[in-house]
Amino acid sequence: MINVSGIVKALTIAAMAIAVAGYLLFSNVETNTAAVSSAEEEIQLSDASYGVTAKFTDNPEEPMIPMMKLVDLTEDELFSRYNTTILRGTVASIRNIELTAGEVRVYKALLTIRPSKIYRGPADETVTVLANCPIDGSFRMEDTETVSAIRTGMEGIFMLQPYTDADMWELDGAALRWKDIAQYGFPDGRRYAFLSTPSGLLYAEWAYPSMTGASTLDDVERVILQKIQ
Secondary structure (H helix, E strand, C coil): CCCCCHHHHHHHHHHHHHHHHHHHHHHHHHHHHHHHHHHHCCCCCCCECCCCEEEEECCCCCCCCCCCCCCCCCHHHHHHHHHHHHHHEEEEEEEEEEEEEECCCEEEEEEEEEEEEEEECCCCCCCCCCEECCCCCCCCCCCCHHHHHCCCCCEEEEEEEECCCCCCEEEEEEEHHHHHHHCCCCCCCCEEEEEEECEEEEECHHHHHHCCCCCHHHHHHHHHHHHHH
């Protein structure tokens, strides 16, 4: 004799399982879509910027235009030329960004840093810093050996150029006010960061003869305090 009650019960359980599976699949699709949307989120610019779009991206590429070569500076000039804000802190986040002006696309990275010590200049509890290259493990651009090694959670000493309203990127009838993107920038990708990495202290040793033999951020700090005092 057929057990009708058992069949109905089995069909009910199967229907519930299908419904749950469908809900989970739909939820995952929504979650993934939100993640893509967040990664490609457009950055709102002021009226001072025109002809340029800026957005976050998870897929940076090598630049379409060559980077500027390093300007020759003495150690003392590195501390004085850009009136840098100098601080020690931890990198809280890194997000790559894509800037588009006409047919040209440029990739950089936006960092947030939480200062623990401020040696020179004012700084908020969290500062935003524009790196002049994307930070991505798949490639490394010339003259960005230090900045491109920065990772989330890494401690370092950073020499940051404060952006003003006059600091602009201009190209083919388009302009971007850097201050629309970040509070600060690195003057170049090699000489303005000192990083405590898993492999030891990383910085442009050739640019700072006074730091010869330095192996920790404390060693760097002592030289910086001597220089700026």
